[in-house]
Amino acid sequence: MSISDFTIHELSSKLQNREISAVEAASEMLSHIEATNPKVNSFITVTPEQAIADATAADKHIAAGTASPLTGIPVAVKDIFLTEGIRTTCGSRILENFIPPYSATSWEKLKRQGVTLLGKLNQDEFAMGSSNESSAAGLCRNPWNTERIPGGSSGGSAAAIAARQATATLGTDTGGSIRQPASHCSCVGLKPTYGRVSRYGVIAYASSLDQVGPITRDVTDCSIMLAAIAGYDPKDSTSVDTPVPDYLAALGNGVKGMRIGLPKEYFIAGLHPDVQKSMDEAIAVYRGLGAEFVEVSLPHTDYAVATYYLIATAEASSNLARYEGVRFGHRSENAEGLIDMMTRSRSEGFGTEVKRRIMLGTYALSSGYYDAYYVKAQKARTLIMHDFIKTFADVDLLLTPVAPTPAFKIGEKVNDPLQMYLSDIFTIPVNLAGTCAMSLPAGFSADGLPIGLQLIGKPFGEEAVLRAGYAFEQATEWHTRKADI
Amino acid sequence: MKYQAVIGLEVHIQLKTNTKIFCGCSTQFGAEPNSQTCPVCLGLPGALPVLNKKVAEFAIMAGLATNCTIAERSIFARKNYFYPDLPKGYQISQYEDPICLKGWLDIQVEGEEQKRIGLTRIHIEEDAGKLVHGDAPGLEDGSGVDLNRACTPLLEAVSEPDLRSSDEAVAYLKKLHQIVTWLGICDGNMEEGSFRCDANVSVMPVGSDTFGTRAEIKNVNSFRFVKLAIEHEIERQIDLIEDGGKVVQETRLFDPNSGKTRSMRGKEEAHDYRYFPDPDLVPLVINSQWVERVRQGLPELPETRRARFMEQYALPVYDAEVLTASRALAEYVEAAIALHNNPKAVSNWTMGEITRGLNDNSIAIEVCPVTPPLLAGLIRLIDSGTISGKIAKTVFDEMWKSGKDAETIVKEQGLLQVSDTGAIEAIIDEIMGANAGQVEEYRGGKDKVLGFFVGQVMKASKGKANPAVVNELLLSKLKG
Numbered sequence: 007m008s009i010s011d012f013t014i015h016e017l018s019s020k021l022q023n024r025e026i027s028a029v030e031a032a033s034e035m036l037s038h039i040e041a042t043n044p045k046v047n048s049f050i051t052v053t054p055e056q057a058i059a060d061a062t063a064a065d066k067h068i069a070a071g072t073a074s075p076l077t078g079i080p081v082a083v084k085d086i087f088l089t090e091g092i093r094t095t096c097g098s099r100i101l102e103n104f105i106p107p108y109s110a111t112s113w114e115k116l117k118r119q120g121v122t123l124l125g126k127l128n129q130d131e132f133a134m135g136s137s138n139e140s141s142a143a144g145l146c147r148n149p150w151n152t153e154r155i156p157g158g159s160s161g162g163s164a165a166a167i168a169a170r171q172a173t174a175t176l177g178t179d180t181g182g183s184i185r186q187p188a189s190h191c192s193c194v195g196l197k198p199t200y201g202r203v204s205r206y207g208v209i210a211y212a213s214s215l216d217q218v219g220p221i222t223r224d225v226t227d228c229s230i231m232l233a234a235i236a237g238y239d240p241k242d243s244t245s246v247d248t249p250v251p252d253y254l255a256a257l258g259n260g261v262k263g264m265r266i267g268l269p270k271e272y273f274i275a276g277l278h279p280d281v282q283k284s285m286d287e288a289i290a291v292y293r294g295l296g297a298e299f300v301e302v303s304l305p306h307t308d309y310a311v312a313t314y315y316l317i318a319t320a321e322a323s324s325n326l327a328r329y330e331g332v333r334f335g336h337r338s339e340n341a342e343g344l345i346d347m348m349t350r351s352r353s354e355g356f357g358t359e360v361k362r363r364i365m366l367g368t369y370a371l372s373s374g375y376y377d378a379y380y381v382k383a384q385k386a387r388t389l390i391m392h393d394f395i396k397t398f399a400d401v402d403l404l405l406t407p408v409a410p411t412p413a414f415k416i417g418e419k420v421n422d423p424l425q426m427y428l429s430d431i432f433t434i435p436v437n438l439a440g441t442c443a444m445s446l447p448a449g450f451s452a453d454g455l456p457i458g459l460q461l462i463g464k465p466f467g468e469e470a471v472l473r474a475g476y477a478f479e480q481a482t483e484w485h486t487r488k489a490d491i
Numbered sequence: 492m493k494y495q496a497v498i499g500l501e502v503h504i505q506l507k508t509n510t511k512i513f514c515g516c517s518t519q520f521g522a523e524p525n526s527q528t529c530p531v532c533l534g535l536p537g538a539l540p541v542l543n544k545k546v547a548e549f550a551i552m553a554g555l556a557t558n559c560t561i562a563e564r565s566i567f568a569r570k571n572y573f574y575p576d577l578p579k580g581y582q583i584s585q586y587e588d589p590i591c592l593k594g595w596l597d598i599q600v601e602g603e604e605q606k607r608i609g610l611t612r613i614h615i616e617e618d619a620g621k622l623v624h625g626d627a628p629g630l631e632d633g634s635g636v637d638l639n640r641a642c643t644p645l646l647e648a649v650s651e652p653d654l655r656s657s658d659e660a661v662a663y664l665k666k667l668h669q670i671v672t673w674l675g676i677c678d679g680n681m682e683e684g685s686f687r688c689d690a691n692v693s694v695m696p697v698g699s700d701t702f703g704t705r706a707e708i709k710n711v712n713s714f715r716f717v718k719l720a721i722e723h724e725i726e727r728q729i730d731l732i733e734d735g736g737k738v739v740q741e742t743r744l745f746d747p748n749s750g751k752t753r754s755m756r757g758k759e760e761a762h763d764y765r766y767f768p769d770p771d772l773v774p775l776v777i778n779s780q781w782v783e784r785v786r787q788g789l790p791e792l793p794e795t796r797r798a799r800f801m802e803q804y805a806l807p808v809y810d811a812e813v814l815t816a817s818r819a820l821a822e823y824v825e826a827a828i829a830l831h832n833n834p835k836a837v838s839n840w841t842m843g844e845i846t847r848g849l850n851d852n853s854i855a856i857e858v859c860p861v862t863p864p865l866l867a868g869l870i871r872l873i874d875s876g877t878i879s880g881k882i883a884k885t886v887f888d889e890m891w892k893s894g895k896d897a898e899t900i901v902k903e904q905g906l907l908q909v910s911d912t913g914a915i916e917a918i919i920d921e922i923m924g925a926n927a928g929q930v931e932e933y934r935g936g937k938d939k940v941l942g943f944f945v946g947q948v949m950k951a952s953k954g955k956a957n958p959a960v961v962n963e964l965l966l967s968k969l970k971g
Contacts, residue, residue, distance in 0.1 A: 088537045101536070108530050110537060207537040214770035243541050243772050321770055324569050327580020328534045332636065344634075348573055371571070371765035380767060 009034040010170040011488070014079050014227040017173055021068055021078045028064035028078030032057045032122045035080040039124060039171045042491055045152060048165040050085045050143040051093050052125040060122040067120050075230055077120030082172040084163050085126040085143075086133055087113045087218075088207040092123075096209045097131040097141040097159075100329045100336045100355025110207025111242070112176060112218045112235040119234050124172050128162030131357045132326065133183055133211040135159050136429045139420055140359040147416070148190060149489040150456055154413040157187030163221045164191035168456075168489045174222045174231050178208060180215045181314050182408070182433025185445035188221050189408035189458025192447040192487060194228045194475065195221045197433075199465045200440035201246035203232075204239030210325040212318035213244075215437040224485050225446065225475040229253035232468060248466060256469045257476040262296035264474065267401035271307035272432055278411040284449035284457040285407055291481050292405070297474075300401060304393040309386045310435040311427055316370045316383035317438075323367030329355060362423065387438050394439040394462075403474055404462040406432050408445045412455035432460060441465045446475050447484035456484075493697040494732075496725045497705075498654035498690060502667055504646040504677045505618065505685040506549045512617050512644035513540030513583065520683055524623065524637035532642035534578030539771050542567075546644040547590070547775055549676040550615050551785045553646055554591030556670050556792055557610050561782050565590040567615075567772040571765040575636050576620040584647075586766040589614035590775065596670075597794070598662040608663050609651030615775075618643040646671075652691065652702065657721040661714050664688060673793055673818045681712050688717055692724045693738065703728070704738040708752050711745050720745040724752050796821055804834035813842055819856045823863055830867035833874055840866055844887050861890050869897040881954050882906050910957040912964060915948070918956070919968055922947045933969050941965065 009017065009031050020026045036054050043049050057080065064078035083089070086096050088106040095101045109117070117123075128146040130138050138146040138161025146161040148154040149169040156165040160177030164187035167175055177184040179197035188195025196219045203218040210216060220231030233254065238247040273285070289299060331337035331351030338350035356364070370379035397404065409429055419426040436443040441464060448459035459478070463471035479485050511518055514531035530538040554561050568586035591613035599605050620638035623630065648667060654660045668686055672679035679686050693705035708724055711717045723745075728738050742761075743752040791799070793815045800811035800821075815821045820841070827837045845866070849859060861869075869886060872878045878886060878901055889900045901907060909915060922944065923930050933940040948961045 094536075096536070104536070106535070106537075108535075205537075206539050209536040210771075212770075241541060242539050244539075244770075320767060324571050324581050324765070324767070327571060327573065328536070328578065330573060330575075330580060332575045333533060333578065334535070344575060345573075348575075368765065371767055373763045373765070376765075376767070 008038075010038045012173065013223045014076065014173055014230050017079060018075045018077075021064075022073060024068070028061035028068065028122060029058060031078060032061035032080055032124070035124055035172065042169050042171060045147065045491060046149055046165050046169045046171070047144055047146045048128050048156075048162040048169060048171060049082065049125045050095055050097070050128050050141075050162070053092060053123055056092065056123050057125075060120075064120045064122060074119045076116065076234055078122060079173050080122045080124050081116060081174050081176070082124040082127050082163070082166055083113055083176040084129050084160050084178060086129060086178055086209045087126075087176060088209070089113055089123070089126065092126065094126065094209070095143065096133075097129040097143060098355065098357065098360070099142040100352070102142070102336060104335055106207075108207060111204035111239045112208065114207075115235050116176070127160070127166055127175060130159035130161065130183075131360050132209065132322070133159040133178055133180055133216075134322070134359050134363050136182070136186060136426055137414070137416075137419065138162065138187070139416065140357055142357060145416060148413050149491045150191065150454065151413070153415060154455065155190070155416055157190035157409075157413060159183040159187075160195075160221065161187050164188050164193050164195065167191065167193040167221050167223060169491050170488070174220060174227055176231075176235070177219060177221050178211075179217050179219055179433075179437065180211050180318060181437050182430040184219045184221060185408050185433050185443060185458070185460060186430060188445040189460075190413035190456060192450075192456030192458070192484065192489070193221050194223065194225055194444065194446050194485065195219065196228050196232060196444045196468070196471070197436065197442060198232060198236065198468055199246075199442040200437075201244055202442070202466065202468065203235050204237075204242040204245045206239055206241040210321075212321040213325060214321060215314075215318055217437070225472055225479050226254070226257065228444070228475070229257060229472050232472075246466075251469050253469060253472050256473050259473050260295065261292060261474050261477045264297045264403065264470075265401045266292060266297050266299050266474075267302035267397055267404045268299055269302050269304045269307070269397070269404055269406060271304050272406040274410075276410055277407060278451070280449075280451035281407050281409075281411065281457055285405070285459065288448045288459050288478065289405065291478060292474075295477050295481060299405075302397045302401060302404070304390070304397060304435065306386065306389045306393050307435055310390055310438060311431055313383045313386040313390065313438060314430075314434045315366065315427060316379050317387060319363045319367030320370045320380050320383075321367065323364045323371065326356075326360070326364055331355075359423075390435055391439045394435075394441055398464045402464075402470055406460045406462065408432060408458035408460045412451045412457055436462055442468050442471055444471050444475050446478065447487070448478075448482075449484055450487075492733075494694045494725075494729050495697045495699070496655060496721070497652050497693045497695060497702050498656075498660050498721060499652035500650045500654065500660060500663060501689040501691070502648045502664065503687045504553070504648060504671050506546060506644040506646060506676055507678055508543060508545045508549065508644055510543055511642040512543050512546050512615070513642050516642065518643050522639055524635065525639060527639045528641070532578065533638055534580070534641075540583060540769075542772060542775065543644065546615055547777065548785060549644075549674075550590045550613065550646055551777065551782060552674050552676055552789060553613055553648070553671060554594065555782070555786055555789060556674055557591070557594040557596055557613070557648070557667070559591035559594030559610060559613060561777055562588060562590055562592060563777060564588065565614075565775045565777075567769045567775070568766045569769045572762050574619070575634075576622050576638075576641070578620065578638060578641055582617060582619065583769055583772070584616035585614035590777070596663060596666050598659060598666050600656075600658045600662050606659065608653045608659075611649045611651050613646050613648045616645050616647060617641070618645050652693075657718045657725070660690065660721055661718050664714060664717055669793055669816065674790065675818075681714075684712065687712055690717065690721055690724075692721055692728070694725055694728045694732070704740050706738065706740070706752075707742045709742060709744050709755060716745060716747055719750050720752060723750060727752065790818065793818075793821075804828060804838075806834055806838055810835075810838045810842065814838060817856070823856050823859070826863035827867045827870075830864055831871045831874075833870055836870045836874070837866065840870065840887075844884070848891055860894055861887065865890050865894075865896055872897050872901060876908060876910065876957060877901065878906055878908050879954060879958060882908065906955065908957050909952055909955045910960050912960060915952070915956050915960055915964055916968075918948055918951050919944075919961075919964055922951060923968065930969065941969070944969070
């Protein structure tokens with residue numbers, strides 16, 4: 007087993023025992039990235055000098071006995087996280103050369119734990135997409151099958167884990183952008199409850215839905231990462247001041263007596279038979295572990311995708327107004343006058359999907375349409391939220407597929423945005439409800455593509471989600487499989 | 492046909508907080524361009540706003556002082572439009588649910604009855620930066636953006652269309668100005684834009700109850716300009732209608748040089764601001780305890796203080812009104828009265844010599860060289876008969892110059908009033924001796940000559956003789 011195969015907890019003990027130095031770990035990861043990135047394109051920017059500097063500092067902490075479980079762990083973060091002094095593009099041409107003067111709180115927290123930064127990861131432009139095909143840095147490939155998409159928008163964050171290019175990564179999830187790629191790449195991906203992790207310094211797509219979360223090799227690593235990034239941030243008014251539990255401590259408590267709901271709206275006719283099969287097997291595993299299943303209903307599920315594409319695009323149309331070439335980012339060189347400069351800078355800087363969503367959102371907020379679209383979508387969102395609240399009065403968790411199908415082919419849905427949007431049908435409601443959910447490896451399709459399982463928890467119920475995920479992981483071996491890249 | 496104007500005002504009040512509304516940057520005016528900025532007020536990617544609590548508190552103060560209801564829950568909204576001085580591409584404001592609702596102010600136009608003007612709402616918002624054009628250093632012939640002012644807290648107070656003349660508009664504006672400066676939440680500096688106003692003006696035939704189409708006049712930055720701009724606009728609209736034209740809904744700009752308004756943009760060019768609740772900010776929740784705490788901390792407001800000045804100090808309404816024009820002036824007067832209990836004298840001196848001195852030197856009451864203890868000391872000397880009123884003026888001028896107290900000045904310059912009858916009698920005798928003819932005239936029944944003698948005696952005593960004693964002695968001596 008090479009260094010790149012280790013989980014955080016495995017590598018951490020080897021670092022603490024001085025079997026491996028942090029600099030060694032960093033160097034091996036860097037050469038592995040160099041060898042594999044041309045095939046996967048999961049990294050937009052690799053930061054070798056930063057990595058060696060971080061690792062050198064980590065080794066000193068380890069020697070001094072001042073290390074944390076994350077000290078010296080080689081990580082990479084989605085290019086949506088502002089990293090002071092390190093280029094941050096958000097997968098867009100408009101930020102092609104943007105070097106941020108400050109760092110995101112979540113990244114800052116990891117840094118304080120002494121992690122080693124390997125680089126910045128590929129993503130759909132401004133996190134808008136489900137396939138990582140809208141990136142200005144080029145598409146990212148699925149390490150399990152390089153003709154397939156890795157999922158999106160945090161495609162690079164999942165592909166880097168599957169290709170063993172980083173021990174852990176950070177992504178963001180607005181409508182499934184952590185869970186769907188984690189599912190397609192056989193990783194563990196958690197979208198925490200809205201407000202659990204600070205959004206400060208994370209480039210906004212849809213502010214009321216965006217949430218930061220980890221993508222890792224297993225549930226233990228996911229708990230370690232979540233513990234490091236969670237918590238109230240006075241710089242983010244929407245972060246919630248509630249204590250962060252000891253996620254690791256509760257992991258081994260099992261699922262005996264847990265009531266798990268199966269929402270009937272998530273087990274639909276269109277579900278890929280291999281996905282259905284994996285779900286059936288997972289349910290059997292949980293039954294064997296002593297969990298109890300009940301069928302539940304989330305009656306407003308049908309409205310989730312439409313609701314999401316109104317709210318998310320409305321917020322995005324406003325969030326992306328700041329990219330006009332005045333203070334930073336791409337500025338058109340052919341412009342005449344102010345309005346022309348702004349218009350051209352935006353026309354040249356944004357890609358097709360981003361423009362599409364800005365137009366959709368602008369329309370939804372326009373005078374005369376606001377009530378029919380934005381206000382109605384907010385009402386639907388409330389109903390969807392209530393579906394979850396009602397259901398959680400009766401069950402501890404929900405179990406659903408992450409995506410209706412395994413990873414689709416590159417190019418397959420590029421010209422059919424509606425089909426593309428529907429691939430997030432099972433993940434979007436969780437963002438609208440603001441609660442937490444995790445994707446974890448639950449099998450493979452007949453043609454060898456990973457299939458993920460989604461566990462949805464109550465708001466701030468990450469502990470239960472992680473515990474149930476850990477129990478499943480202990481009973482199965484899906485998470486130990488390795489992509490051949 | 493006779494026309495009636497209908498006017499509503501939107502006033503922007505810059506709040507006197509030390510830091511900006513959504514970040515910790517300083518709000519100080521006049522600093523090096525872009526030196527008071529951070530990721531939040533620069534609108535950098537990933538930056539998030541966090542509300543400065545002081546802003547909410549100031550808004551509650553303004554709301555309570557203008558008889559508004561304070562909303563338990565108010566919402567920040569984004570007003571979306573592109574302009575280079577607007578870093579995020581939207582302004583954070585309040586739209587559907589503002590912090591203060593349905594208040595009123597009583598105004599008084601001279602010679603008219605007191606009138607109550609409704610306040611529709613007061614909401615919180617952030618200011619934009621400003622553009623610097625042309626010859627600024629480093630710009631050559633381009634334009635620059637200074638974002639020091641971006642994210643400065645503002646209140647916008649919107650009146651009902653209850654105003655019917657430019658005089659009423661000015662009276663309302665002055666009243667609001669007095670209140671916010673009195674509360675200490677705004678410095679009131681109109682030249683620097685700390686208090687600025689947009690006016691909505693329309694006209695309708697007298698007796699009609701249907702308002703005409705309104706024009707909005709932007710950024711009128713002094714009380715005088717407000718009056719001028721509104722009067723011009725009323726005239727323009729009447730002329731237009733009389734000539735068979737129609738007033739169109741538009742935004743107009745007042746040009747102080749020509750005294751006229753000109754069209755800035757029409758209705759069809761009006762922005763669609765696409766307001767929606769800002770998802771980066773949570774609703775502003777204000778419970779009744781918070782409101783009560785602010786209410787307890789409010790200073791005594793001008794109207795209450797005016798009434799108290801009349802009641803407690805028996806001052807005439809005119810005096811009370813003048814002396815409560817600003818909180819600093821009222822504080823000054825009360826401080827002086829507390830040291831020497833002669834309210835009317837304090838009032839007279841403050842409205843007279845003090846005000847003249849301040850105006851002549853263009854300084855504020857806060858830095859008046861004749862402080863309340865100095866003024867009280869001066870009046871005390873007059874009231875005790877130590878100096879005459881005439882000498883007091885001389886002493887006052889000296890106090891203003893040197894800052895010395897009245898007693899010291901009187902001693903140093905030998906200005907004590909002479910009440911010694913012996914000394915005064917000697918002067919009287921001398922003057923009567925030198926003016927035997929006038930003595931005869933008086934004794935012959937010409938009473939007016941008494942004035943001549945008083946004047947002569949005072950002159951001979953260099954103003955120091957006690958006029959009452961002089962009068963009394965003269966009368967008895969002249970009668971022989």
